Amino acid sequence: MVEPTTVAIVGSTGSIGTQSLQVVADDPDHYRVVALAAGRSLDLLVSQARAIRPEFVAIGDESQVADLRDALPAAIEVAGGEAGLAECARRADVTINAVVGFAGLPVTLGCLQAGKRLALANKESLIAAGPVVQKARQTPGAELIPVDSEHAAIHQCLRANDVATRVSKIQVTASGGPFRGMTVEQLAEVTIAQALNHPTWSMGPKITIDSSTLMNKGLEVIEANELFGRPAGDLGFDLALDDIEVVVHPQSVVHSMVTYSDGSTIAQLSMPDMRLPIAYALAYPDRYPVAYGGIDWTLLGTLDFEGPDREAFPCLDLAYAAATIGGTAPAWLSAANEVAVEAFLQGRIRWSDIGDVNSAVLSGHDGGTGDTLAGVLQGDQLARIRADEIIRDRFVL
Numbered sequence: 213m214v215e216p217t218t219v220a221i222v223g224s225t226g227s228i229g230t231q232s233l234q235v236v237a238d239d240p241d242h243y244r245v246v247a248l249a250a251g252r253s254l255d256l257l258v259s260q261a262r263a264i265r266p267e268f269v270a271i272g273d274e275s276q277v278a279d280l281r282d283a284l285p286a287a288i289e290v291a292g293g294e295a296g297l298a299e300c301a302r303r304a305d306v307t308i309n310a311v312v313g314f315a316g317l318p319v320t321l322g323c324l325q326a327g328k329r330l331a332l333a334n335k336e337s338l339i340a341a342g343p344v345v346q347k348a349r350q351t352p353g354a355e356l357i358p359v360d361s362e363h364a365a366i367h368q369c370l371r372a373n374d375v376a377t378r379v380s381k382i383q384v385t386a387s388g389g390p391f392r393g394m395t396v397e398q399l400a401e402v403t404i405a406q407a408l409n410h411p412t413w414s415m416g417p418k419i420t421i422d423s424s425t426l427m428n429k430g431l432e433v434i435e436a437n438e439l440f441g442r443p444a445g446d447l448g449f450d451l452a453l454d455d456i457e458v459v460v461h462p463q464s465v466v467h468s469m470v471t472y473s474d475g476s477t478i479a480q481l482s483m484p485d486m487r488l489p490i491a492y493a494l495a496y497p498d499r500y501p502v503a504y505g506g507i508d509w510t511l512l513g514t515l516d517f518e519g520p521d522r523e524a525f526p527c528l529d530l531a532y533a534a535a536t537i538g539g540t541a542p543a544w545l546s547a548a549n550e551v552a553v554e555a556f557l558q559g560r561i562r563w564s565d566i567g568d569v570n571s572a573v574l575s576g577h578d579g580g581t582g583d584t585l586a587g588v589l590q591g592d593q594l595a596r597i598r599a600d601e602i603i604r605d606r607f608v609l
């Protein structure tokens with residue numbers, strides 16, 4: 213009997229976190245959860261920990277550490293803050309980073325620097341701290357397997373070819389979100405409830421709003437560039453940023469594609485179900501024994517593809533611009549976007565202001581290189597302050 217792979221789930225109370233718990237529970241012979249962590253949802257974290265009995269539990273909000281300790285059996289070690297989150301990642305063979313936003317960076321770095329496998333849903337950490345994360349990826353034993361469905365698809369499509377230099381383009385698919393086909397004038401009137409009503413995926417609020425603005429797709433282009441666009445590990449390809457294209461595909465069945473030099477395009481298809489890419493990242497290079505997202509081809513119907521509307525959804529091109537500038541520009545854009553999305557969800561700005569805030573912050577980028585963690589943290593802070601100022605001065609309803 214082979215020992216089960218030990219798993220840490222950081223962000224266990226969220227959409228990806230709870231689906232990760234389901235995936236692991238479906239194959240108890242192969243996986244054992246040894247660490248859990250969340251941000252602030254104490255009650256849910258406690259009930260998860262009581263049911264699973266991991267060795268280690270952490271909460272991001274340090275003011276709740278004492279309550280967490282009181283609520284759990286003494287045998288379970290408890291910690292808090294960034295150090296607690298990073299420690300989770302050191303305790304397991306594989307860490308699923310399911311934290312939302314820049315707050316996931318200590319988990320990404322803690323896991324890679326410990327030479328462990330990172331199953332990465334938290335795209336913001338890779339986008340904001342690209343050069344620092346790339347260095348951490350070089351740690352012996354470190355491995356980064358994407359959980360984002362598009363990047364999991366690309367990862368699978370790239371395995372179809374042995375000669376890396378024969379990859380000519382990557383097509384990242386986008387559902388188009390709830391506002392696909394709307395004009396700039398119509399978009400000026402959309403509400404929070406409409407923006408949260410994603411047509412094909414059920415996800416946490418931040419990524420759902422990002423999907424409605426196409427910022428999510430822009431962030432995914434930067435993510436793909438970091439993962440596949442430069443020599444990085446055994447799946448590193450020397451692709452230019454412009455070789456990473458976005459294709460709108462409203463059914464969310466084709467999760468992304470890779471086109472090779474001979475004209476062949478390899479695509480990965482499944483029904484929209486995040487448990488599949490979570491399971492893929494856990495089992496790679498094997499495949500999980502339980503099927504998620506299987507297709508009933510008799511019911512599938514048509515698959516449509518179209519180009520994105522770059523005028524109505526300017527966040528997409530802001531991401532290309534940030535990736536072209538490089539350094540801390542992606543960190544600035546991602547931080548500004550976190551602030552703007554939060555302000556939108558609080559009713560402080562309109563949906564269409566999100567792109568304007570992001571654009572204004574990015575245009576003030578200070579040329580920071582982001583080669584060090586301190587530089588990334590400073591860039592993130594500066595961009596948040598700038599986004600707050602812009603929202604206060606120009607956009608309050």
Ligand SMILES: NC(=O)c1ccc[n+]([C@@H]2O[C@H](COP(=O)([O-])OP(=O)(O)OC[C@H]3O[C@@H](n4cnc5c(N)ncnc54)[C@H](OP(=O)(O)O)[C@@H]3O)[C@@H](O)[C@H]2O)c1
Nearest residue numbers: 223225226227228250251252253272311312315333415416
């Ligand atoms: N949902 C999807 O289908 C999907 C698909 C692809 C990629 N992703 C990516 O996966 C990540 C998670 O998305 P989600 O939709 O699962 O978000 P979510 O439902 O909002 O969950 C976010 C998780 O992060 C935790 N968290 C927030 N701030 C934290 C902090 N400071 N310290 C520690 N934990 C913190 C939350 O804990 P509390 O609730 O306890 O505060 C929660 O467990 C994002 O980067 C997203 O882009 C998601």
